[in-house]
Amino acid sequence: MDKGYQVTSIDGSYEMCNIAKSLLKKEVEQINFLDIDYKEEFDGVFACASLLHLDNEDLIVVLKKISSALKQNAILYTCFKYGDSTRVDNGRFYNDMNEEKFLDLKKNIENLKIIKCWISEQYKSDTKFLNYIIKKV
Numbered sequence: 253m254d255k256g257y258q259v260t261s262i263d264g265s266y267e268m269c270n271i272a273k274s275l276l277k278k279e280v281e282q283i284n285f286l287d288i289d290y291k292e293e294f295d296g297v298f299a300c301a302s303l304l305h306l307d308n309e310d311l312i313v314v315l316k317k318i319s320s321a322l323k324q325n326a327i328l329y330t331c332f333k334y335g336d337s338t339r340v341d342n343g344r345f346y347n348d349m350n351e352e353k354f355l356d357l358k359k360n361i362e363n364l365k366i367i368k369c370w371i372s373e374q375y376k377s378d379t380k381f382l383n384y385i386i387k388k389v
Contacts, residue, residue: 253278262288285314290321297322299330301381305345307338312360319364322388328364334371334380349382358386365389 253259253276261280263269269280285306297318306314318328335348351369358364368385 260294285317286310288314288317288321290317292320292323294321294326295323296327297329299328301331301333303330304332304347304349307345307347308357311347312357315358315361315364319361319388324388326388327367328386328388329384330386331372331381331383334382351382354382354384363389 259276259278261272261276261278262283263272263280264282264284266282269282272280285303299318303311303314322328332349332354333346334350336350336353338345338347340346355366358366365387366384367387368383370383372381372383373379374381
């Protein structure tokens with residue numbers, strides 16, 4: 253926003269929407285990922301460590317919805333905790349992802365092309381993240 257970009261912010265959590273609204277000084281739409289219904293509106297989607305709370309079936313649905321929301325040649329950034337399991341940690345569901353597991357899920361969405369994939373580490377932690385830059389083609 254500081255660079256002049258028009259930003260649409262969403263979150264499924266009422267509390268997170270209120271926090272984001274106070275920080276951003278603009279409205280934040282409370283909506284579940286599964287309920288988004290944008291059509292070719294965005295040049296980019298930034299989904300940092302958020303899609304990792306979806307099971308495989310819902311993740312495929314949401315990736316298709318994000319693809320529909322992106323304009324042609326637009327970019328999606330997303331990341332997941334690195335691994336191949338699902339788990340519940342402190343009451344929250346996590347779907348850890350490795351390259352093979354993600355490719356298997358992504359094959360269901362033909363118009364998304366992986367541009368870059370890398371593994372990073374969380375600051376002051378041994379937690380690893382699998383990062384993707386994906387382009388709508």
